[in-house]
Amino acid sequence: MNVFYEGQVLWSQIDANQHMRHSAYADFGAQARLTMMESLGLDLKALLKYNIGPVLFREELFYTREVGINERIKVSCELIKSRVDGSRWTMRHEIFRSDGVKAATIIVEGAWIDLEKRKLAALPAELMEHFMNSPQGHDYMEEQAKPKN
Template sequence: MVYANYCYVWIMENVCYEGQVIWAQIDANRHLRHSAYADFCAQARSNMLEKIGLSLDKIAETNIGPVLFREELVYLREIHLNDWVQVTVVMTKYNTANSRFSFRHEIYRSDGTKCAVVTVDGAWMDLVKRKLTVLSPEWQAIVEQLPKSEDYQELSA
């Protein structure tokens, strides 16, 4: 990949988002603001779902949507203006009985430095009833295609 006269060669699995850090994402200390990490991860999850056939438009047609209960961000290294980042996503837990899920995101700078780990826990919600719901068997099969972590746990209760 060539960006702005810089050549970056990244070889990572499960990259679901990559891009340049822009001015609007920088805080008063001149590094990536906390909420930008969450934005990168949300976009990575959206891209990942679209890649396996569950675009946000397709999901919306069924009046089901993902909802997060917890988001944990562990900062490891700084990210600055104009850095290029990649975000990997893997599923760490999935409960087939109630469609609850957990994902781990790792955010890397173009030099290969891991800068943050973001873990989220959530479930699927019926947007009409405003209650948690279980995915259809068809969608369960699609979700099974998501990349999984080495420590992945499948639950059924």
């Protein structure tokens, strides 16, 4: 398992039913994703040098077990689909409780955006090499880049 976040669930992340609120799962997934990218050399400083940032098109969460206050969790992150050029990608996060039980799976689909033009962009070659070193899931699939019209 490729763990990129470990931490404690805080009071502010609990809902009225006394378990972790839905948006906290997404927040933990985002933190794991950013930590994973930073470990590859894709930190915010490197991305901002090229005025590029990640953008999400879809985020889907599957809840399987409750997580309570003060529970310690681990969050994994792995690439499960990518275009050959890395321009679009899909990542999977799994959230595990301290007892080893999987509490949730998060699937995100994203791409890269030019922060000035506000249009989708490809990563520069040097950053693309880093991105393609992302941990890959056992079910990883590579897609061909779509031709430009």
